[in-house]
Amino acid sequence: MTAAALKALVTVTTLLLVGCASGSDRAADDPQRVIDAWARPGASRTTSAVYLTITNGDSADLALTGVSSPLAGAGEIHESMDHDGMMHMTPRPTVPILAGETLTMRPGGVHVMLIDLNRTLLAGDSVPLRVTFSNGVTRSITAPVRAP
Amino acid sequence: MRGGCVTPNTSRAVRAVCRLTLRASLLASLVACSRDALDGGLKGVVIDPPRDVPGFAFTQPDGSTFSTAAAEGRPLVLFFGYTNCPDVCPTTLADWKRVRAALGNRASQVRFVFVSVDPERDTPVVANRYAKQFDSTFVGVVGDSATTSGILAAFGAVAWRDNVQTAAGYFMNHSAQVFLVDERGRLVAMYPFSSGWDLLAADLERLL
Numbered sequence: 004m005t006a007a008a009l010k011a012l013v014t015v016t017t018l019l020l021v022g023c024a025s026g027s028d029r030a031a032d033d034p035q036r037v038i039d040a041w042a043r044p045g046a047s048r049t050t051s052a053v054y055l056t057i058t059n060g061d062s063a064d065l066a067l068t069g070v071s072s073p074l075a076g077a078g079e080i081h082e083s084m085d086h087d088g089m090m091h092m093t094p095r096p097t098v099p100i101l102a103g104e105t106l107t108m109r110p111g112g113v114h115v116m117l118i119d120l121n122r123t124l125l126a127g128d129s130v131p132l133r134v135t136f137s138n139g140v141t142r143s144i145t146a147p148v149r150a151p
Numbered sequence: 152m153r154g155g156c157v158t159p160n161t162s163r164a165v166r167a168v169c170r171l172t173l174r175a176s177l178l179a180s181l182v183a184c185s186r187d188a189l190d191g192g193l194k195g196v197v198i199d200p201p202r203d204v205p206g207f208a209f210t211q212p213d214g215s216t217f218s219t220a221a222a223e224g225r226p227l228v229l230f231f232g233y234t235n236c237p238d239v240c241p242t243t244l245a246d247w248k249r250v251r252a253a254l255g256n257r258a259s260q261v262r263f264v265f266v267s268v269d270p271e272r273d274t275p276v277v278a279n280r281y282a283k284q285f286d287s288t289f290v291g292v293v294g295d296s297a298t299t300s301g302i303l304a305a306f307g308a309v310a311w312r313d314n315v316q317t318a319a320g321y322f323m324n325h326s327a328q329v330f331l332v333d334e335r336g337r338l339v340a341m342y343p344f345s346s347g348w349d350l351l352a353a354d355l356e357r358l359l
Contacts, residue, residue: 043237043241044284045237046280046281046284049234049235049281050234050235050236050237051237052237052238052241076318077318077319079317079318079319081237081238083238083239085327085343085344085345088327088328088343089309089324089325089326089327090324090325090327090344091324092313092315092322094315094316094317110238110239110241110242111238111239111242111344111345114237114238116237116238116317116319117237118317118318118319119318151241151242151245
């Protein structure tokens with residue numbers, strides 16, 4: 004089997020397993036919805052980042068508590084912070100999403116760091132993700148890889 | 152401690168001095184910027200007067216040497232980062248792609264250089280591969296700790312290791328401006344992280 008065919012098979016299998024072909028959440032009626040997701044390209048054994056947009060349509064506050072992927076050794080939520088031109092990253096073990104509010108991750112702010120990728124991510128690939136909330140709810144989504 | 156602001160275990164006091172120095176330099180530059188804006192000069196944060204920066208030599212994966220020294224007709228665009236940086240560094244290098252596209256054929260005259268401030272983890276191969284992920288013309292380099300300290304100091308930049316709890320091992324705190332050096336080897340402007348890439352593109356148009 005060629006590398007391209009193998010890659011296609013892996014991608015298709017991933018899509019079937021996750022049952023979702025885009026960065027959006029399939030559980031449209033649920034209060035916690037991931038309405039956008041994308042990942043950066045990254046070489047195997049290195050890092051990548053994922054950016055999610057999550058809406059809390061519930062009447063209760065909640066928090067994002069974790070994001071993981073089978074394609075990475077670890078997933079951590081961080082926030083990039085600019086102090087007079089100095090950039091540093093701060094771990095954010097939980098990120099509050101108040102009732103009715105939307106958390107929008109974007110470059111230079113809150114993001115998910117995928118650590119120790121077990122394969123190379125190229126534009127057009129898909130990254131399966133498991134998103135966990137403080138109320139016990141989890142969401143399985145896929146994020147398309149984009150070269151911004 | 153290996154000297155300068157780049158050392159992984161820099162003390163709190165030294166970090167504070169580094170930050171203050173950076174702030175003073177930023178402030179001076181901002182003042183210069185507003186003055187220059189009246190003169191219709193560059194759109195970035197202008198360094199006035201321009202600061203001469205010496206050239207630094209880095210060994211490339213093929214054994215050849217890459218130098219940041221002045222080169223006629225070839226401005227230098229430089230950013231300090233590290234390859235385990237998932238957010239700020241890729242955002243900056245992705246912006247450089249846009250700058251290249253905006254410059255068209257003249258982009259080949261510009262030297263886009265990513266300098267790793269993490270010599271403990273980044274090898275020349277890793278640093279160069281990281282930069283070329285974004286564009287095959289970008290150059291990624293890393294020097295030994297003395298070279299890293301030296302080039303940071305030359306640009307008024309700082310970097311140090313941040314031992315937070317992370318599966319990534321550690322993070323690097325680092326200056327996140329993009330620096331523009333003209334063909335005479337003078338630092339003429341810098342671009343804070345939140346600046347639009349179009350400012351750098353416009354200023355390069357003027358220099359080329």
